[in-house]
Amino acid sequence: MSTSLRNNTAVALAVAAFVLLLGGLALAFYWVPDAPIEGFRQRIFYIHVPVALTAYACFGWAAWKALRLLWLRDERYDLESYTAVHMGLIFGILTLVTGSIWARTSWGVWWSWGERQLVLFLVLFLFYSAYFMLRYSVDPGPRRARMSAVYALFGVVLIPVSFLAIRLAEGLIHPVVFDRNVNSNLAGSQLFTFLVCFAGTLALAASLYVNELTGKRVDERLRELREALT
Amino acid sequence: MSSAEKYVTAAYLVVLTVLLAYLVIYAFKLSRLEREVGELAELARRRRDAERTSEPERDSEEVAP
Amino acid sequence: MNYFSDVGALARKDLRLELRSRDTFLSMVLFVVATLVVFSFSLPAQTEAEASYGLLWVALLFTAILGLTRAFAAEREQRVLDGLVLAPCDRSAIWLGKALAVVAFLALAELVALPAFALFFEPVTWELVAAVVLADLGLAAVGTLLAAMAAASRARELLLPLLLLPLAIPIVVGGVGASISDDPGRFLGFLALYDVIFAILSWASFEYVVTE
Numbered sequence: 323m324s325t326s327l328r329n330n331t332a333v334a335l336a337v338a339a340f341v342l343l344l345g346g347l348a349l350a351f352y353w354v355p356d357a358p359i360e361g362f363r364q365r366i367f368y369i370h371v372p373v374a375l376t377a378y379a380c381f382g383w384a385a386w387k388a389l390r391l392l393w394l395r396d397e398r399y400d401l402e403s404y405t406a407v408h409m410g411l412i413f414g415i416l417t418l419v420t421g422s423i424w425a426r427t428s429w430g431v432w433w434s435w436g437e438r439q440l441v442l443f444l445v446l447f448l449f450y451s452a453y454f455m456l457r458y459s460v461d462p463g464p465r466r467a468r469m470s471a472v473y474a475l476f477g478v479v480l481i482p483v484s485f486l487a488i489r490l491a492e493g494l495i496h497p498v499v500f501d502r503n504v505n506s507n508l509a510g511s512q513l514f515t516f517l518v519c520f521a522g523t524l525a526l527a528a529s530l531y532v533n534e535l536t537g538k539r540v541d542e543r544l545r546e547l548r549e550a551l552t
Numbered sequence: 553m554s555s556a557e558k559y560v561t562a563a564y565l566v567v568l569t570v571l572l573a574y575l576v577i578y579a580f581k582l583s584r585l586e587r588e589v590g591e592l593a594e595l596a597r598r599r600r601d602a603e604r605t606s607e608p609e610r611d612s613e614e615v616a617p
Numbered sequence: 618m619n620y621f622s623d624v625g626a627l628a629r630k631d632l633r634l635e636l637r638s639r640d641t642f643l644s645m646v647l648f649v650v651a652t653l654v655v656f657s658f659s660l661p662a663q664t665e666a667e668a669s670y671g672l673l674w675v676a677l678l679f680t681a682i683l684g685l686t687r688a689f690a691a692e693r694e695q696r697v698l699d700g701l702v703l704a705p706c707d708r709s710a711i712w713l714g715k716a717l718a719v720v721a722f723l724a725l726a727e728l729v730a731l732p733a734f735a736l737f738f739e740p741v742t743w744e745l746v747a748a749v750v751l752a753d754l755g756l757a758a759v760g761t762l763l764a765a766m767a768a769a770s771r772a773r774e775l776l777l778p779l780l781l782l783p784l785a786i787p788i789v790v791g792g793v794g795a796s797i798s799d800d801p802g803r804f805l806g807f808l809a810l811y812d813v814i815f816a817i818l819s820w821a822s823f824e825y826v827v828t829e
Contacts, residue, residue, distance in 0.1 A: 347564070363556040366563045373567065392825055416570060420563045427559035449783035456780065459772035465829060469766050472822040473780070476759075479818060480784060483811060487787035490807060494798050495790065530574065537581055544588050551595040 332536065335529040343522030346372075349515040357512075363427045370420040372520040373413050374439060376527045378481065380410030381446070383531075385478035388471035400467035401542075403474055404457065405535045409527050411450045417443050435496035438488050445484045449477050623706040627714025631688075632721060641687040645680050645726040650733050652676040657737055669738035670745075670796040674789050677723075677730065677749065678756070682778050684722045685760040688715055689768035708824030712761055716819075719757040727753070744805065748795035751808035752788050758816040759784050765826050787811050 350368035357364035384406035391399035421440045422432050435441060453473055460466040492498055508516065635641055656672040701711050727749055735741045760781055767776040788811060794804035 361556060362554070363560055365560050369564055369567060392822075412570065416567055419566050423559050423563045423566070427556055445783055445786055452779040452783060455772070455776060456766065456770065459770040459776055460766075461771075465769065468825040468828075469769070472762075472825055473766070475822065476784065476815075476818065479814060480787075483787050483814065486807060486810075487790040490794055490804060491790045494794055526571075533578070537578070537585075540585060544585070544592065547592050548588075548595075551592060551599060 332529070332532045335525055335532055339522060339525035339529045342518060342525050346515065346519035346522040349518055354511050354515045360428070363424070366420060366424040366427070368515055368519045369523075370417065370424055371516065372523040373420060374417040374443065375520060376523040377410050377413035377417055377443070377446075379524060380406050380413055380527055380531075381450070381474075381478055381481065384410060384474045388474040391467060391471045392475075397464055397467050400470065401538055402535060403471060405531055405538065407450055407453055407474060407477075408534065409531050411447070411454075412530075413523075413527060414443055414447050414450065418447065436492065436498040438485070438492070441488050441496070442481070442485055445488075446477070446481065449480060453477070620707055620710055623710040624713045624717070627701075627706075627711060628717040628721075631715060631718035635718070635722065641684060642722055642725055644687075645684050645722060646729045648683055649676050649680040649726055649730040652679065653730070653733055653737055666739055667797045669734075671793050673730075673734050673738070674752075674792045674796075677727070677752065677792075678782075678785055678789060680726055680730070681719075681723055681753075681756045681760060682781060684719060684726070685756075685764045685781070686767075686774050686777055688719055688761060688764045702827055702829075708827055709820050711827065712765075712820060712823035716757040716761040719761055720753050723753045723757065724750075742796070744801040745796045747805055748792045748801070748808060751805060751812055752792050755788050755808065755812045755815060756781075756785065758812065758819045762819040762823055762826060765823065769826075784815075 346368065350365055354365070354368075356362055384403045387399045387403035387406060391397065391403060418440065421437065421443070425434050425437060425440065426432050433440070453470065456473060457466060457470055460469060488496075653673070653676055656669070656676065660668060660672070702708060731741050731746070731749070760777075763780040763784070764777055767773055767780065770776050788808065791804045791808035791811065795801040795808070798804060
């Protein structure tokens with residue numbers, strides 16, 4: 323990708339994130355009416371679920387880049403996959419924190435093993451944290467790139483398998499103490515607000531991703547330059 | 553501010569905090585990059601000057617009988 | 618045909634090595650029995666009987682980690698893995714051979730562990746045995762791949778549990794569910810699904826992990 327095209331993408335993503343996220347938050351706080359049963363605290367939904375879905379998107383993106391690395395044997399994708407996992411982990415932690423706050427305001431507890439999304443993200447948090455441990459304990463090179471790629475692929479497969487496991491565990495292993503009154507039929511205004519916020523968090527993640535990737539690539543270039551000059 | 557409002561605000565503030573932390577980290581990174589680029593520019597300049605000073609010596613050697 | 622004879626040869630190599638020294642197998646047996654005894658002291662008297670099934674699965678999981686950590690230890694010590702990788706066999710055959718050997722070790726350890734469990738805690742049902750078999754396959758499949766990764770790292774024994782535990786969570790759910798649920802078939806089916814998915818994934822990706 324030529325530098326100017328990349329720069330334009332970076333700017334476009336940043337502007338998109340600015341507009342969409344601010345717009346979405348404004349909608350979430352000023353426009354959308356209170357939810358019928360839950361009331362004001364339902365508004366956490368507009369940040370919690372977009373962040374969660376964005377985390378999934380990051381992990382999926384990382385797995386896609388990992389697949390490209392293994393398929394095309396191009397080490398260039400390693401940095402992209404690694405940065406995507408990093409983004410996914412950040413958004414995953416945000417999901418856990420916002421989800422915990424939502425649980426607290428809904429049920430008075432900071433954690434509930436009956437809350438599927440939270441438990442799933444806990445498992446993923448453990449998994450992708452181990453990704454970093456893997457990278458830190460292997461010397462940089464094509465082998466580390468390949469191992470990270472394989473691991474990232476395992477992660478994306480683990481997401482549905484874990485979800486299935488957590489659903490099976492419900493009731494039998496983890497008690498279902500609380501049940502969220504999730505109105506799956508969102509009202510029009512709620513759906514619109516959600517979509518804008520979701521687009522905003524995706525743009526935010528993409529913007530941060532491009533920024534971090536550029537930073538890492540500049541690091542690489544500087545290292546090359548330093549070697550060439552000394 | 554009611555209890556529910558406090559929690560909702562807290563959730564959104566957490567996201568903002570992470571973003572701002574990111575900003576701070578990037579400020580540090582950018583200043584480090586600037587310093588490195590400066591060092592490398594200095595290295596390059598020194599190299600260029602060293603090459604320039606070695607050239608006139610070669611010319612004078614050829615002229616001498 | 619050639620592929621499977623390679624696999625057989627590799628598996629037999631590991632088993633024969635182990636038969637001669639027996640240290641991995643004995644450690645695993647001793648470890649699982651010792652863990653069960655420790656667990657008998659960790660549960661309060663009023664705990665429901667079913668809790669002990671959970672402890673059995675934890676014990677089995679950690680015993681598997683113990684065995685897997687040793688899986689590539691011998692290779693590393695003698696740099697045999699490099700030689701194996703250069704050998705004219707499909708790299709994935711290395712994975713299959715080693716995974717089969719790991720299953721054998723686990724099965725032998727469980728031949729002791731399950732009767733011990735039945736003696737100390739709760740009766741062992743056919744569903745439990747089926748779940749243990751399926752869990753062994755899954756653990757060996759994923760564990761062998763991850764053990765190869767860990768063997769190439771600096772952290773080695775520390776890294777394998779970190780990598781394996783998140784992936785083992787579905788196995789534990791399946792196993793415990795099959796042990797205590799009224800409808801164990803669902804959980805056994807889930808374990809089988811896990812095995813198929815992750816065995817294929819591990820088989821396909823092993824060569825990427827093991828080549829320089």
